[in-house]
Amino acid sequence: MNRRPVAYDGVAVCCPVTVPYVRYSPETAHWWAGAALSALAGRTGLGPADIDGFCFASFSSGPDTVVGMIQHLGLSPSWMDHIPTGGASGVMAMRRAARAVQSRDAEIVVCLAADTNHVDSFRQTLAGFSRFSQDAMYPYGFGGPNATFALITDNYMRTYGIGRESFAKLCVAQRANALSNPHALMKHPLSFEQYMTSRVISDPVHLLDCVMPCAGAEAFIVTTEEKAESLGLPAASIMATIERHNAFPEDPVQVRGGWARDVDTLWNAAGCGPEDMDTIQFYDDYPVIVAMQMEDLGFCRKGEVAGFIDRHDFTVSGSMPLNTNGGQLSAGQAGAAGGFQNVTEALRQVLHSPLGAQVPDARRVLVSGFGLVNYDRGVCTGAAVLEGVN
């Protein structure tokens, strides 16, 4: 199984778009998807006839899948895909789109995630989320993902002797980063004390460990280098990607994600290592998952993340700029767009067109995805190394 993945030669990733989030929206996922396309059109001049690939992710577009969405929005693509993996959907969409472009199944692929958030959306999404969760997880106190991640966090803290102080440092840094992002839902600085004393939601998960569900949309374009250039779009290239689902089912409680299985593949293909990253954009629905990724993606050894967090500064100007737009923890989680926002932010940083503050001289970025708590753990993982073409 040691087949080396083919390099992503000639593929360009460009034009990150974020439709500003709102906490609640009476609009539909279709409306938000249309808003993202409209923003893309404004930047590129592309119309429905120009887009021949479409990769879509959403939790709230039901009953429509990508099929309903392309007809709704007037597209006629030669290639399309629907990614149901939530927090892993951004990396996966980019990965699939890149191969479609490389193989000439499509030339201009729009990757788009859109979700609305009605007043009762969150409860409804949970109630019918997955068969295992409805049979064997949510009826247990109905704490939703907060309770699932509380069990993961409880076990992780006990097993590796990590305290909430470590998580606090990540959350406080991300909030500091969010303050320069005009779209972030969280507008006020967060202190260590505020984090530590925030309300308990499901021990040991406190309020400020949880993301705020909201409505929003994210999109980007995957195309050829030539096309990007002819459209005048600055583009990044893909150095390497990985993807894994349902890794380590034998772990009684999740202490690692699929990244741990594929990390060597990732860095070998990228031809560089964690130390070469100028910024990291990690999936951050609960800080414990950010910590896990630092270990599983090779930044430190398993069980040593507390020391790693201690040694680094995760703000935009720090030694390890993390989730520079504030991440989902401070910018908001717009459903499946939560799995896209770190891809668009990664692109902005290496293309030097940030929403907020710029990581100085950012050239290489690691972006990760983590999605779908089908039952007791996140099932889907992915990661990608991107490089700005300077």
Place this chain on the structure above:
Amino acid sequence: MSRLGHVSPGLRSRAARAMAVRAGQGRFVLQVCAGCSVATYPPRDRCPQCWGELRWADQPHTAVLLAETTVRATTDNFYREHLPWRIGTVQLDAGPTAVAHLHSDVAVGDQVRMRLVLDRGGNPAMFALPLKETPHMQDDPQLRVFTSAPKHRRVLVTDGRTKLGQEVAYALLEAGASTVFLGNSDRLLRYDGEDQIASTPHVDVVPLDLTDNRSVSELGGLLGGRVDIIVNTAGYVRPGGVSVGSRLATLQTAMDVNASGLMRLAQAFCPAMGARSDDGVNSASAFVDINFVYAMTGNAGFAGFSASAAARQSLIAGLRGEMTSVGIRVASVLCGPIDDEWHQAVPLPKVAPSRIAKAVVQALQDGLEEAYVGDIAEDLAKRWRQDPLLTMREENL
């Protein structure tokens, strides 16, 4: 404020419903693969190791608690009233891990005893108990949500004129029931055991004739909002065949007591019980029907009576559906011939009323839906699970 009878979230797969059937029998089961013998959880439709067919099988009910959390926020109306709520991840000795409700006496690292219980909506749930009995273990507020323990509850026992009704009343009081309302269908006619039961503290003899619409609805009006558990001990048993040795009137009376009586009772009491299913410590919680195991097969020599028992069992299935949606457990305690005056000609073994009473209390404390009492009933149930049609043949030929 009296609390609405919310029920915990009810959407489940067909496999989970199959698990519920076993949970209602008090069994701790998981699916095991017919091909590779590996146990799996959550309920699946195919084995995740080899894609073989899955069968339900009893499993060792011990586990270790790996992680825990206390849920303090929820979007669900039922759990909102019960927060904070403790759950945990357990490593089952049977193989898989599971998320479980936690008894307050268990902690991370503990060996625990697992029970498969039914929640108020009739769905299966893993519950982790201390390995060894702890003081007042049954009083755990989370456990009490899944059981119908008689402790602190007011119970209506429908027929106190029989040894069975009286034994059930004594057993309930022994288990901590606060009051037993004991039905008496004919106040002018004395009966065995009357003096002792009528003078027992916390027993309240009430007029109740299940064959009389007015009698039942009057008592329902009087007690409906105050009864937390009903145990229907009424039963009309007479020998007789279908074509020979029988009178039509026997069947008609048996139907009137056993089937129509149950329906009268349900109509008079169940709506009020459903409204109080989540109303604090002594919430309304269960309807127990003591019926005869021949409801499942018929029985030579007791044909008309068995037919009425079958009708009664069918009504119980319907009532279970209705009451599950409002959070009331409906249980059948099925027995063979009782050691009483109507089974004098029947050879041993016969089941003693005190043993049935014990089974009723056990069914309530464990939150069961189905229990078989005595050797005859247990044997018939075993044969029925193997081959229902053969069992019917054996009971009638």
